[in-house]
Amino acid sequence: MLNATPGAGVRGAPSPGALVLVIGVLFIQLGFLLSYIGAFHHPDPQGIPVAAAAPRQAAEKLDRLPGHPLEVTAVKDEKEARRRIAERDDEGAYVMNPRGKQDTLLVASAAGGPQAQALRRVGEKAAVGQGRQLKVEDVTPTGDQDYESLTAFYLIVGWLVGGYLMASLLGVTLGTRPARPGAGALRLSGVALYSVLSGLGGAIIVDPVLHALPGHFVALWWTGALIVFGTAAFTMALQAFFGIVGIGLAVVIFVVLGNPSAGGAFQKHLVPSFWRAIGDWIPTGAGTTAVRNIVYFSGNALATPMVVLAAWAVGGALLLLVGSLRRRERGPALPI
Template sequence: MVLLPLAVLTVLTSLLGVMYLDYVIDPEKNLHDFPIALVNQDVGDVIGQGDQQKQVNFGDQIAAALAKGVPADKVDLRVIGISEAEQQMQSGKVYGSIVIPSDFSKRLGILGIGSVVPGDIQRPIITLQTNPRTGAFGTQIMLRVGNQALTEVNKQVGTQLTEQVNANLTPPPGGPPAPQLSGAARVAIADPVKVVVQQYHPLPDGTGQGLSAFFYALLLLLSGMVGAMVIHTMIDAQLGFVPTEYGPWYVHYPPTPISRFHTLLIKWGVMLITANVVSAVFLIVGNALDMPIDHPLQLFLFSALAMIAVGFTCLSTLAAIGSAGLLVNLILFIVLGLPSSGGTVPIEATPKYFAWLANFEPMHQVFLGVRSILYFDGNASAGLSRGVWMSVLGLGIGLVLGLVITKYYDLKGLERTNRAAA
């Protein structure tokens, strides 16, 4: 009565402590394979005069410096074109992009000339685009990584530009004295690049800065799991397999002569109806709270599918191993599922074993599907396709498990009777 509950709770809470603290304590240390797009549109320019003219492309130099400067074990820097970068931003495959414009070399050359020749000049620009639809935490990591890399590159470009300007200021033998470089000009060319931070496709109001998809997915998972447990308990009570107790009121109906298989079919039927009703309720609540839902039918269907898959699997687990199924469901869907979902802290900023869990953990699949519908216009490549097929796979596993185990128990004559009372 004492040791068994103590042992179970000790193991469960230890697992909770490891899973929930390990994934959030040090995201910078855990960073790995964090995808960022690098787009170099610079067409280059011709600098110098007369015989000293030469073709340069500072964009290529910066792209090479970035590729060399960012830690390869932490950042997956993808050097791609602008069209592909936009596609990956629109499908949530990258957390942001660094864009070098087509006139970068031209502007940098003008800046060098303008430091000694009067006139209005503009600093060359590099755009640091964030993808807020991948989540607020991912955006912060993108900004931190991007700013650190571009600050170092800016120093290198400034040093190179200063050397070039100083070389051009050296007068030929016997020629007129060269113009002097002012202190302000030296400061300007030492820090030549202006980094512009820009949100790509900003989120509308009512999205919780990218957290609404995570909490909506959490609602679906909890509804499927808790709903299964409630259905399991209440139907067993009505069939007389467990007592019913509300406050001082207690009743234990006589056991109903029904097979395990048919009992599970009843529970599945109730779960099927419940999932569709709850899916509609969540839509109504979301609309009442002014949560942006551009594809209500898509969200309704996916939500119902996800809850049915989770609910059926939970009910099958309970039918297979009884009360111990409560702990198994809790560990599978909540303890392991929440930290590996990627809904708050990106998977790429958690220990690597979370990425392994995310391959099959239901919470991650449901989150990807909901996020695709709410933030990425229902784009199949943004996670909806994976969410649907993984939900169907989970539903299939639940169905097979329930059918096989209950049929086996029935064939073996393992009826649900109180043998101690008999």
């Protein structure tokens, strides 16, 4: 009698189920390439919010630049322009000097180095077109150990990876679907403890160890804990409904779609409209924005990203508990 390993057909050939998984992996790989290259292959400023302390006619010219790189809001003076940048209403400001030929462009590289550079190029071109000179001032620079404000993005990626790997480990070792809601709640409790430790570890690395994002240890710790818990809970929920395929779906959401749209390497006003539209609503983008706002912008404009992160955490937990009410998986009984 021929013996075959589980999941294999005659003479060890892959089963239809295994072939489906292989095809799924191929599509995820191709989706990864399409998403990253599609987002990053041609960064182009589109509608960057900018304040203009300038006469109305000059502000309108900035708003009507070819290709619409800027979305201009007229303000009364430089003080208001600086306030709008600090409160995250605008990404920069053009301040026209009414008594001279040299204007000032205010940028905030802490919100993303590539965006600040794009604003500088657009501002210099606009000034030359009007026969004026331009001085650039970085009103919110990054820290000495935070090149191009990339640390926030990589910190979030590290936390997210920990979250969905933890959930994947539980799914592979204990079964993708908890046997009952109580077992699901027990998994969530374990993940919560892991999330607190993961958030703590990330905060230690970027603050006292590397000094990349110093001075906000506690805020970063608990932000990280929320991100890890939300990612893990939602990944477990996907597994409860879709089995092992749920791990692949988590990778699609958090990595394939989340990373290019997060505003890490290129900020959202530099990438095509699809990635710009989804970035703020995926934990990768919401987390990156939250960390930058905590560290560099005095905690301004935190409400939206924190609500998004909390929604993923609460939604994932509730969906996991709902999924645990469904029919049990076949196989040996497991304690959790």
